[in-house]
Amino acid sequence: MSRIIPRPVINPDGVSVKGCSYIYAPRGQAGEYSALAANPYRGCGHKCAYCYVPQVTKQDRGEFNAGAVNRDGYIDRLTADAVKYRRAGITEQVMISFTSDPYHPGDTSLTRQSLIVLRDHGLGICTLTKGGTRALGDIDLFRPDRDAFASTLTSLDDRFSMKWESGAALPGDRLEALVRFHERGIFTWVSLEPTIDVESSLAIVDATHHFVDLYKVGRVNYLPITKTTDWEAYTHRMIDKLQALGKAHYIKKDLQGFLPSGYPNPLRVQQHH
The missing domain is CATH 3.30.750 (Transcription Regulator spoIIAA)
Incomplete structure (x- = not known):
């Protein structure tokens, strides 16, 4: 039995x-x-x-x-x-x-x-x-109706990246990976955390919104700039930009106190097509 x-x-x-x-x-x-x-x-x-x-x-x-x-x-x-x-x-x-x-x-x-x-x-x-095109060897495993590919981006500038993320793929290589997954019909999203430089994070959205489906926006912690950055102004500029572009986004808890009252900010959105 x-x-x-x-x-x-x-x-x-x-x-x-x-x-x-x-x-x-x-x-x-x-x-x-x-x-x-x-x-x-x-x-x-x-x-x-x-x-x-x-x-x-x-x-x-x-x-x-x-x-x-x-x-x-x-x-x-x-x-x-x-x-x-x-x-x-x-x-x-x-x-x-x-x-x-x-x-x-x-x-x-x-x-x-x-x-x-x-x-x-x-x-x-x-x-x-942050591995960029190293991920392309596994692209065959991803399904448009089930899966997602995401990259963390802090800047589009190679020198900035080499200072803060010296062993990671350079920004252009990460963008290429996002484009390649997007072209295969895979849902793509970008983590804008940590935000080390406000202008850099805003510029990333301008450069990537054609091939990125979702942005998750946070700040940097445990560094001196955490206390000196105007996070309220950054949050407002970022949501204004993302709304104008019609891009799905999630503002993380560290910045949620700066959102307008009643601002829609669901924790979970569908991360596949």
């Missing part, structure tokens, strides 16, 4: 499955980006001067910046969680990743393996990256 396997329990958030930690519901600022996430790596290699991850995860910054390392037994554990999500009927997008970059400068074959596991178990996929 076959044993009846109980249906997995869904957590009170309505989207994550109890007992799963490799596919999970991020909290705080991370939770503003995605309902579900997965993190295949420790460390990164993009050497972003503003990166908060070493502090949050209690990793030595030098070790973190040295490069990404595969998490032990990751695919087996990810698959075990994905099976539970399939049995629970959860089909949300899972974003890779918050504690590293799916297209860091090293070997990213674990990213492809992870995306395949998620797809094969009925989940949507999304990658958020």
Whole structure:
């Protein structure tokens, strides 16, 4: 007689499955980006001067910046969680990743393996990256009606990028990746967080709105400019621009206090076509 396997329990958030930690519901600022996430790596290699991850995860910054390392037994554990999500009927997008970059400068074959596991178990996929065209090797896995490709952009200027994100792909390379995914019919979005320079973030919208479907707008934290930037003026200028262009956007909590009363700012929008 076959044993009846109980249906997995869904957590009170309505989207994550109890007992799963490799596919999970991020909290705080991370939770503003995605309902579900997965993190295949420790460390990164993009050497972003503003990166908060070493502090949050209690990793030595030098070790973190040295490069990404595969998490032990990751695919087996990810698959075990994905099976539970399939049995629970959860089909949300899972974003890779918050504690590293799916297209860091090293070997990213674990990213492809992870995306395949998620797809094969009925989940949507999304990658958020500063890796630019390194992501194109996986473009065949993305489906217009299920998935999304996203890039973090802080400036269009190479020198600015090399100062703040010395190991990341240059801005033009990131734009090329967004264009290529857009041309394949994949939903694209841009993270304008951190905003290190107000004019740079506004210029990014001007340069990318023809091939970007959604913008998520935040500020920079933990730096002196956090206290000296006029975030209210920035928020108003940004929403005026995005409204004029007819672009979907989400203003993150750090800036929501500057929104006009009653301003529509849904946390979740459909991130696929």
